[in-house]
Structures are given as structure tokens and as C-alpha cells.
Amino acid sequence: MREKFNNLFIGRQGMDEFSKFLFWAGCAHIALSCLVSSFVGFLSSLFMFLGSFMLILSFARAFSRKLQQREMENAVYLQYLDKKRRERAAAKDRRSQRKDFVFFKCPGCNQYLRVPRGKGKIHINCRCGYTMYRKT
Numbered sequence: 001m002r003e004k005f006n007n008l009f010i011g012r013q014g015m016d017e018f019s020k021f022l023f024w025a026g027c028a029h030i031a032l033s034c035l036v037s038s039f040v041g042f043l044s045s046l047f048m049f050l051g052s053f054m055l056i057l058s059f060a061r062a063f064s065r066k067l068q069q070r071e072m073e074n075a076v077y078l079q080y081l082d083k084k085r086r087e088r089a090a091a092k093d094r095r096s097q098r099k100d101f102v103f104f105k106c107p108g109c110n111q112y113l114r115v116p117r118g119k120g121k122i123h124i125n126c127r128c129g130y131t132m133y134r135k136t
């Protein structure tokens with residue numbers, strides 16, 4: 001019996017990070033659907049539909065034999081997670097320097113510019129060539 005179960009997964013993707021995420025997100029949506037069912041019927045069925053879809057997708061990915069495609073999807077997911085992690089770390093870093101510096105987001109290139117606090121109204125030049133006039 002155990003051997004049969006193990007043979008089932010030979011040549012298949014199995015549960016990777018993206019499938020695990022889909023599985024738990026699907027469970028969360030179904031749980032949420034049960035919670036809101038007494039308030040809004042439409043919202044409940046929407047959550048139930050989304051949750052079921054995620055669960056089905058999660059298992060479809062786990063049993064898929066198209067390993068290359070599933071690995072690419074997983075890599076995109078991991079890349080996205082990594083980007084979010086770096087953004088959170090940068091935001092935390094900016095918060096820790098908030099006492100001495102003011103941060104402005106450049107409208108030209110979306111980069112954060114760090115300016116010392118308490119310098120009055122100044123022109124801030126970005127590397128991309130954009131100039132702004134801000135109070136610090």
C-alpha cells in the first residue's frame with residue numbers, strides 16, 4: 001500500500017512552495033467563506049469558489065507531469081516573495097532612520113531619496129535627472 005502511494009508521485013511535481021501557498025490560501029478562503037456565510041451570501045459563495053479553485057489548482061500542480069512548467073511557475077512565485085521581502089527590509093531600514101532623515105519617492109524613477117531633516121525647503125536632484133522642491 002505504502003509502495004503504491006510512493007509510486008504515485010514518481011515523475012510528478014509534488015508539493016512545492018507555490019502549491020503549498022495555493023493549498024493554504026484555498027483553505028483560508030473556504031474558512032472565511034464559512035465565517036461570512038451568515039452575513040453576506042454572495043461573498044460567501046465567492047470565497048468558496050475561489051478557495052475550491054485554489055485547492056484544485058494546488059493538487060493539479062502537485063500531480064502534474066509537466067515538471068519544467070511547474071518549476072518555472074514556482075520560480076516566479078519565489079522571485080515575487082524575494083522581492084517583497086527586500087521591499088519590507090528596505091522600508092524597515094527607512095523607518096529606523098526616520099529620526100535624522102526624510103525620504104522622498106522620486107516620481108521619475110520611483111527610487112527613494114534620503115535627505116537630512118531640518119534643512120528647510122530645498123531642491124532635491126535625483127540621479128535620473130528629476131528635480132523636486134520639498135520641505136524637509
Ligand SMILES: [Zn+2]
Pocket residue numbers: 106107108109110111126127128129130
Ligand atoms: Zn529619479
